Amino acid sequence: MKLKIIYIYLAIMVGIFSIPACEDYLDVSPDLGLDDEEVYSNYETFQGVIAHAYWTLHNYAYDPHDWDSEIGTLSDEAQHLSTNSKPIANVANQGLWQDFDWIEFGFDYNWSEGDPERKLRKQPAGEAVVGIRMVNLALENLDKLENFPDLANFTPEEMKRHLEGEARLIRAWHYFQIIQRYGGIFFMNRSFESTDLVDSTRRSYQECTDWLISDLDKAAELLPKNWPVNFEGRATVTTAKAIKSMALLYAASPNMNMFDGGANAYNLTRAQEAAEAALETLAAAENSAYYRMLPLAEYKQNWCSATSGISYEALWGPPQSNANAPTATSAGNGWYNPHWDGGWAVWSGPTQNAVDKFETVNGLAIEDDPVYNPQDPFINRDPRLDMFVYKNGDNMYISSPSNKPATLEAWNGGYHDLQAKTVGLWTGYLHRKHRWDGANNVDNVAGVKRIFPLIRYAQVYLDFAEAANEAVGPTTAISAGGKTMTAVQALNVVRSRVGMPDVDPMYTGSKEALRERIRNERFVELYQEMHRWHDLRRWRIADEVLKEIYRADILKSGSTIIYNKEEIEGARVFEERHYWYPFPNSEMRQVENFTQNPGW
Template sequence: MKLYNKFLWGSILTLLILGLSSCEDYLDKEAESIISEDEAFKNFTNFQGFIEEIYNCIPDKQKSYWTTSWNWGDDEIMNPEGDWHMVHQIDIGNFWAWQAGRMAQNGSWLDKDDADPTSDDAFDHAMWPHAWYCIRKANIGLANLDKLTEATQEEKDMIAGQLYFFRAWWHFQLMQYLGGLPYVDEVLPSGEKLTLPRLSYQECADKAGADFEKAAQLLPIDWDNTKVGRNTLGKNQLRINKIMALGYLGKNYLWAGSPLMKNGPQTGGGNTYNYDETYCDKAAEAFGELLSLVESGQTQYALVEFNYKDIYNHVPADDATTSYSDIFYTTGQNWLMPGSTEAIFRGPSYDGNSSNWNTTKTFGPKVQGLVEHDNIIHQPTANYVNLYGMANGLPLDDPDSGFDPTYPFKDRDPRFYHDIVFDGFKYVNASMPSDMEYLRYCSLYTGGAMRKVENASRTGYFTQKLVPHTANKYDGAYNWSANLHVYLPYMRLADIYLMYAEACGAIGGANHKSSNFSKTAVEAINTLRDRVGAGHVHSKYTGSRELFLDEVRRERAVELAFEGFRFNDLRRWLLLTEYPYNIKTSQEFDRVEDEDFYMENDPKDARVSNFREEVILTRQFGTKHYWFPLKINDTSMYPEFGQNPGW
């Protein structure tokens, strides 16, 4: 069976020492040296070398191909030349496209025919094949813990904790897209008939939860503060620790308690607030323990500052000690891996400069080669940009928000100005030829020079949250000298606050809290709003559980915008099929101000006319689209492993 054959049946143990920046000094042995089981597992150094390959397998969503795709919800659209990308294939309902071989490489990190767990090339890694490989590897390690005889208790705990975490983590990554699967928690012998049934999502989550909980009990908060971790002091940031395990323990239970997992795929949206409170309570307790550790100063994690003297150019204030932008990209810092103090879980990123051959050249206008390379552009949809509310904390459509469609960019949530490139925005800072000067300021009004569907913005917006607007031909941020490095964390601290608020809100609304953390659900959301200087959740949204959850979801959309979470969020909330979450729109309007206005004034103060939205496309989804289809070769191997409904 292809599902297990290639990656679960192998019986030769290899000791593979990787070049991962945070874990490179455990052994001075040649990679792929085949040794006996007793030798491979006898001490911490050798056993850790066996585990290193699992770290190496974590895909880099942004750099898994020349141009990549990871935002598949209602948040993003590409220009038509990118229709082969996964984002468009999702738009047209072709969920088969996640599978390698179904179509040409689609920019997805989910599957590859030639995935190689030993490679240090980001192009060689994918979620599906590596998951089964790493699950088997974790099971082999757990089955051989008794051979770890030359080790302290601390070393034994750290080895076991990593293995339990990875066994659960790889299962969970697949479960999010495919639903319940066989939970493989033993070394499957080769040559025997497969009969492992597919479990329900919640049955899988129970097993994953048990593994995450064991990991949390066994692992330290910070490897730097352990005896064994001092061998790689300062290089342990990617090491699996207690905080990562608690974060995924909570996320696993929150997903299990979500409307899709409780009620099953369905249209109509009637069950979008119908959570399983038992699972949500488990999630809240896990997140509560994590946040209590963070806020009491017992961890290496903290929310990064949002403090800018020039928000459009992401220039921190003079008194800022950290920078929000550094979560997503770094420049001029010798290729420092992004994440700062906020990233909790990341995989390896071997070559920072690889950012500049794909990701960093896919966010800006291609008009006249302003941004070079492939004609592929990630563009935020207008319907998603509408989720960025006002600075006072109210959503745009609230009658008291103060939103004025004649001044649509004024007094918005501060994250709007950090993330979104809008009309009149100064896109190029450096000198440029006189015949290119018309592109210095964004002309994103209807009919403007940067509104061409084929090579600019079809929505009226660009984004610079993940890649700065200076990644263009003239400012040259994607040149070698800028040391621009991009990486998207799988989990960061703000996400924990958001998931805590959702879990608590699903149980008892805005004022509910866990037993082990002092903040209520609404206080958790307001912590993030305080960070950016936005208004608190208004009291009109705290009296109703449903209205509060709406605000939690909107806050999640804004804080985690374009980081790859929206698609799975809409699915688990049973909203993927529902209006207005199934449309993608553009922002249309006419300019009132003359060109000189934008050279002399802040573009957010510009007046416009005829401000309106137009639908670009409507996604025609049914219940089957709540899960990806499994591979036919796999589902045909034995009856206990069935296909997802509708496929």
Template sequence: MKNIYIRTIFLFLGLLLSSSCSDYLDKESDTELTLDGVFESKTKTENWLAGCYSRIPDPTWGYTRSLGWEIFGDDMTPSERWRQYDWQVIPFILGDWSVGSQWSPGYWNSLPQRIRECNLLIKNIKPLPTQNLNEDEVRLMIAECRFLKAYYYSLLLNTYGPIPFSPDEITPVNYNLSDLQVGQTPYDEIVTWIDKELREVEQILPTSYSDGRKFGRATSIMCKAVRARMLLFAASPLVNGNPDYAGHATKDGKVLFNPSYDANKWRIAAEASKDLILSAEAAGHKLYTEMNSAGKIDPFLSCQNLHLVESSKGNAEVLFARVNVESGEYDRHTAPGGAGGAGGYGVTQSLVDAFFTANGLPITDSNSGYIEGGYSVNDGYWTNGVTKFNEVKSPGLVTMAGTYNMYCNREPRFYLAVNFNNAWYTDGDNAGKDKGRKLEFFNGAKDNNNTHDAPQNGYLARKRTDPTRNPTIGYFAPRHGILYRLGEAYLNYAEALNETDPGNPEILIYLNRIRERAGIRPYTLGATDAQNIHVDSDQESLRKVIRMERRVELCTEGIRYHDLRRWKLAETVLNGPFYGMNFNGKTAAEFYKRTAYQTRVYRKSFYWFPIYLAEIEKNPNLIQAPFWDK
């Protein structure tokens, strides 16, 4: 076999290779190895495989700071002035986005590189009996690479839409440029390939590993999770018969998006989600819950700790996790300035408004008990069950006397997702000595120093943050990052089932499992009473409650933006003013006013990332993503 030279150091750094073709196979005379040499060593083979895994996204800091999925959506909002620190997607949400804009994750170049590395392993790996690398292990490593290829293609497809697609190709060192100048493959053809590949690979991979050191490596459950999410997107209005993309075709006339709506895609998506659920539950996965002293679900600790407790410590809800994540940076930027944090990463007013009240109704319902103005007279406690939430101050305390009424009488997930002015903030240190105080977001107060490191719209994000963090001394507890969890699978199934079989009783069964864990009344087709909330059985009514539940349950997890895209709602929801409390307010009368702090722009072209102009210029067969060239 022709020698291909690779820097040894790349094997140990996850093969962080250059994005340009000419630099892809780098050489350094004093450290070079042949490709044969790599796969003659078990250690080097394992390091190569680790490099193949290296582009799995970080769902803590990556979804926010790097990829930007939560900034793109309407859940989270960073300090706009952080753009000076190269927060690249902040200009994007303001409409300053072009075919030449830089985006550091660079999926277009980086993911094909990892796919190529997977192909090289698949082609060259072999058993090494003297080094305890046997045929079964080789078979699993090949299956892992097949999973990673399918997963990376699903990320490319979700980001760019139709892409150049050669899943098994290994570009030779002496390539001809014309060999690389291929056009895009239709969206549905790529979906079909990914679907088939994942279904085949899930038959090879185990449901889990007994060796804890293999946590995070590909499993059959991960295959099913990636497949189910992809098929839900593929059934949705953006790509299922979208008339906006009629005529979007390659230069030789091949249509890239199917112009005809196919209802069967929803059935396929529903079946994939149900298959995931049944297989995951059979393998021991279940919603994460913690019980209170009365033997019932504690919604506060359950919903908080499902994002903090790792699988090895009893969190069976996790289906797909990344082990090495930058959770400390997420914790730092969501921590208030008065506690040593960067203090500028908040949530939007629309997310605040999306949470239900304590009786499970939306704030727009006249029976919800919601009051927006004025202030509470007494401390507010969660009275629907015993909880240790805010145990340092007083167990079950959710609001203190003098809290703006907008934040009172809300459901548990609200208090776990939103840090608002006058909320009780628990400060922790690495000795475990907890302390706490009220948050002070008025301008010039302890947590608003009127700089970029302050909540620009009067809120900070709380969900997925560690209550023991202490930025002052640099203590941040490490944790895994969750890419897929069972709660999402329940909601995916409910949505897809409603689109293909409205009125199916399983819709409410799975929707209500989420609400039960959250501590609020479930839905029923019967009459509303103290235990249940009536909902009509027609498709549109159920679609509305499913989407409301997704917004709340999955908020700040990197999912909302893609929901808005696939429902074709992004150009409506993400256009116009975004609101919060008044950052400049120094008194209650000034601060507690719905104030537009930002005006966002979302054009029809923004549904897909553009192909960089430089790539279009290099490859005349590429077609720019829809509407970017208009």
């Protein structure tokens, strides 16, 4: 398998990393000329290996050519709008995943000496294999480390412990990225040479989870609770606990339970463990004197900031990009800006399915609120709708454009409807969450850093709410880490931050009723953060949810506007086999005793 081939190939790469200064911890470039003894005996070069491993974390906000930037178009969050031969709509969304080595699928890393950190078509599983190889070599050579600089913040023993903790954490995260997509595999617990015989027997999902959790538990013992300013972005105790909480929630989920021969239901033992791990994460975050839930006034700084490349709500995230320009040449903006605002002709738009997930200000689903008016659909809605989506009539600019309307004309025959249809489809909505104000070719506001947290503080509350509800129900408390909380209380923390009321009592009377509101809250709060696609699969509801994808169908006659919706025919193909990604056939032929996922 390429998984094994890449793993072995990277043995020759470890000696090429430069020596980063501590204040440039995540700014690493290749530099030939160091042998293994030099790399592993000195703290600066050893640290360079770990720093380089950080760059194997998939960063959805870094590369302007990263086709994986919009996996929301695989789910019901967004629709790929180009009707040309781009593969997301015409291959991935038609269910043709076998041997499809693009975006989410496959084990490509696409290493290039000219740009090893970021390259077109790098896939999360390929980056994971590379990252695991790097940190396994580091762990195997840890005993060689003996030369340390004089740092005011840490002793030599602490520096060594931190490096081991970071290596174990990165290995666990990457392994989690593989198994959540492909299911249980063999343990990747050492660096293999080309002559090694690899036990390729697939493990159960729970065995794989137990193994990566053991790494995270050890990492939590070794890592600091926070870092000095110049070390921002490195993993902490809270990071280790947050990944553990997320991994356990996935292990508790129906799809993973079925992988191991169980029922299409939650594993309640794992759910209890996940809830307790989430509480321990929240306690560690509170004790860190670093992490915090951003108030509403700073909320969008989780994704865009003119002052910092770090979000203090991000418990785990990849190295961040530099300040960006507002158009498609900037990191990832081509996905979020339409072509008339400086984006690509290949772009995506929010679906009507997504817009309908945002509750009314009364805290009710739109179908449950008797005062909701479908012909005045955007008033009195969850404030996150305005922050995340441009809707018909919204002003999209700071200044007034001279050659196009300032407000979104989303109706049939409106300016933006016609512009969109020149390249394909039109959903009636535009992305806003990952666009800062002025990110367009009218205002040309540049110098803004795009940020992409992999785990946010708010997510941990949502992880706890889901796990606790499944384990003990909506209103029964769970205690761990010195904290006690119910599923409903956790959900209300996330809602209150954005000014939404507590969960309505009509949704708290049963596990089943609250389950739907938890899943809805995850959709809204984590919208366009690459969670929804994986959530649909782990819950085993993707085949039902993805049957119908809708766009807005807006009619205008004089001053009268009529809002309807229309199904996008053939938008998704999702079958039973799509709950797990297929291993490419060319790679399956290279390894004995390794079974393909069902249906492929």
